[in-house]
Structures are given as C-alpha cells and as structure tokens.
Amino acid sequence: MLKGGKKRNIAIISGFILLFFIVIFFYFQTFQKKTPAYNSKLKVTTTIFPLYDIAEQIGGDKIELVTLLPKGASPHTFEPTPEIIRQISQTNLFLFAGAGLDSWATFLVEDNIDRKKNNYRALDLSEKVVLKPYLNDHEGEDEEGAEEHEHADFDPHYWLSPANALLIAQGITEALSEEDRENESYYRANLEIFQKELELAIKSWQEKMEQLERREIIVFHDAWNYFADFFDLNIVASFEPFPGKTPSPKYLQSVQNEIIAHDISVVFTEPQLAPDLALALAFDVLSQVAILDPLGGLSGRESYLSLIDYNVETIYSYLK
Numbered sequence: 001m002l003k004g005g006k007k008r009n010i011a012i013i014s015g016f017i018l019l020f021f022i023v024i025f026f027y028f029q030t031f032q033k034k035t036p037a038y039n040s041k042l043k044v045t046t047t048i049f050p051l052y053d054i055a056e057q058i059g060g061d062k063i064e065l066v067t068l069l070p071k072g073a074s075p076h077t078f079e080p081t082p083e084i085i086r087q088i089s090q091t092n093l094f095l096f097a098g099a100g101l102d103s104w105a106t107f108l109v110e111d112n113i114d115r116k117k118n119n120y121r122a123l124d125l126s127e128k129v130v131l132k133p134y135l136n137d138h139e140g141e142d143e144e145g146a147e148e149h150e151h152a153d154f155d156p157h158y159w160l161s162p163a164n165a166l167l168i169a170q171g172i173t174e175a176l177s178e179e180d181r182e183n184e185s186y187y188r189a190n191l192e193i194f195q196k197e198l199e200l201a202i203k204s205w206q207e208k209m210e211q212l213e214r215r216e217i218i219v220f221h222d223a224w225n226y227f228a229d230f231f232d233l234n235i236v237a238s239f240e241p242f243p244g245k246t247p248s249p250k251y252l253q254s255v256q257n258e259i260i261a262h263d264i265s266v267v268f269t270e271p272q273l274a275p276d277l278a279l280a281l282a283f284d285v286l287s288q289v290a291i292l293d294p295l296g297g298l299s300g301r302e303s304y305l306s307l308i309d310y311n312v313e314t315i316y317s318y319l320k
C-alpha cells in the first residue's frame with residue numbers, strides 16, 4: 001500500500017514537472033515569435049517618391065522605409081545597381097508603381113516569385129487603380145520607338161490623380177496591416193488622417209483650377225493624362241511622346257504647329273528629363289517656359305500633397 005502510494009506520488013510529481021516544462025516551452029515559443037515584431041521594424045522599400053511619401057504617411061515610425069530612386073531621377077531611364085538589388089532582397093515589403101513605369105522592378109519581382117529567391121512581399125500599386133490608355137497613340141512615330149512601348153499599353157502615371165492617391169494609401173495600409181498585425185490600428189488611424197488632409201487639399205485645388213479661363217496645356221512627356229482629367233485640363237501635345245527618347249524632327253514640327261494653332265503661351269518642362277529640345281522649340285515660338293514635376297522629392301515638393309500643390313499653383317499662375 002505504502003509502496004504503491006509512493007509510486008503514485010512520484011508519478012503525480014513527475015507529471016507536474018513535465019507540465020511545468022511544457023508550459024515554459026510554449027511560453028518561450030510564443031515569446032520568441034513575438035520578439036521580432038516588438039524589436040525590429042517592418043522593412044519597406046519603394047521605387048518612386050510619391051509611393052515613398054504615402055508609405056511614410058501611413059507607416060510613420062513603425063516602419064523602416066527606403067526609397068530606391070535618387071532625387072530627381074526619372075523612373076523611365078533608371079537602372080538598378082547590384083547594391084539596389086541587394087537592398088530589395090533584404091526588405092519585408094516592396095512597393096512599386098508597375099504598369100511599365102518601373103519595369104526593372106517588375107522583372108526583379110517576377111524573378112523573385114519564379115525562383116523563390118528571396119522572402120519579400122511585393123505590391124504592384126497599379127493593381128489598386130483603374131489605368132487609362134496613353135493619351136498619345138504615337139501614330140506616325142518611328143518604328144524603333146513603337147517597339148519600345150509595345151508592352152506599355154497603359155499610362156503608368158496614375159498617382160498624379162489625387163483621387164488615386166487615396167486608393168494607393170488604402171492599398172499600402174492593407175499590405176502594412178497584413179505584414180504587421182501588431183500595428184494595424186496605428187496604420188488605419190494614419191490612413192484616416194491622410195484621407196482627411198487629402199480631401200481638404202482636393203477641395204482647395206479644385207476651387208483654384210475652376211477659376212481658369214484657359215485649359216489647354218503643352219507638357220514635356222506623356223505623364224499628365226490623369227492630372228488633366230482630374231482637373232479638367234486639355235493636353236494639346238507632349239514634347240517627348242516616348243519618355244527618355246529624343247523625338248523626331250517631324251514630331252517636333254507637329255508640336256510646333258499645335259502651339260501656333262492653339263495660341264499656347266507657355267510650355268511645361270520637367271526636372272527629371274533633359275528639356276533642351278523643348279526649350280529650343282519654346283524659344284522659337286514662345287516666351288514662357290515653366291516646370292511641372294510629376295515625381296517630387298525635390299525642394300518644395302517633399303510630400304505627395306506639396307507635389308500636387310506645386311503643380312496646381314504652377315498651372316494656375318500661368319493660365320489664370
């Protein structure tokens with residue numbers, strides 16, 4: 001009896017000891033899983049500045065954010081260095097514009113998915129908006145140019161519509177929340193703030209643009225389709241129908257004809273692409289040249305809202 005009782009006691013004690021270790025084991029398991037989320041921030045990488053700024057508005061100090069394009073660089077002519085490819089491979093979430101704008105990013109992402117090389121999640125933000133076809137159908141252009149744009153059926157400059165900025169912000173909020181559930185309410189609160197600021201800004205931009213008497217503009221490259229649609233402007237021509245490629249003399253002659261036909265008094269160039277040709281042509285027939293900026297990140301355009309603000313103010317001051 002006594003012996004049996006002792007055995008039972010030992011069994012009960014061993015049972016408790018085992019249970020104790022099981023509890024400790026699972027406690028540390030859970031604890032270890034949570035540790036990275038508490039200690040290291042979600043690494044987020046973006047290509048162009050507008051995506052960078054919107055990601056910063058939503059992610060705030062809960063994410064570690066990197067933008068790949070140097071300030072003032074054109075995504076059309078950009079080529080990633082091995083250092084940039086290495087940076088992308090170390091990220092948790094890679095945000096890119098897609099739709100043929102940063103096609104080097106699309107290739108990297110496809111390579112990553114196909115070969116399961118790295119472990120990052122990629123988000124093509126062009127999937128969050130309704131894309132428009134290019135304004136310029138590029139008819140009569142040289143064949144080489146036509147080939148370059150064979151796969152770019154849609155205009156990828158969709159962020160220049162302030163309405164699309166909200167869709168981009170919502171897409172980024174979803175992705176951040178899925179990758180980092182701990183901070184979901186923080187991201188959603190920031191989205192609300194961004195939306196309120198954006199709606200307020202849109203109201204003042206529209207009030208300004210409604211006052212314009214002239215609505216015809218000539219732009220440097222075919223980037224302003226979404227912007228013009230949103231603010232009810234009419235793009236008469238663009239100097240560089242293929243971004244980063246010198247237009248033919250024949251094409252430039254047709255632009256000059258449009259300028260004369262529509263009595264255009266100002267042409268808009270851009271900081272990211274060499275505007276020598278546009279300037280020469282403008283001085284030929286016009287007196288005024290101003291700069292529109294499709295990308296931002298430069299002084300005075302250091303947020304998405306100030307970028308749109310700059311472009312609205314510039315057009316307003318020349319066309320009022």
Ligand SMILES: [Zn+2]
Nearest residue numbers: 076157223243
């Ligand atoms: Zn462009």
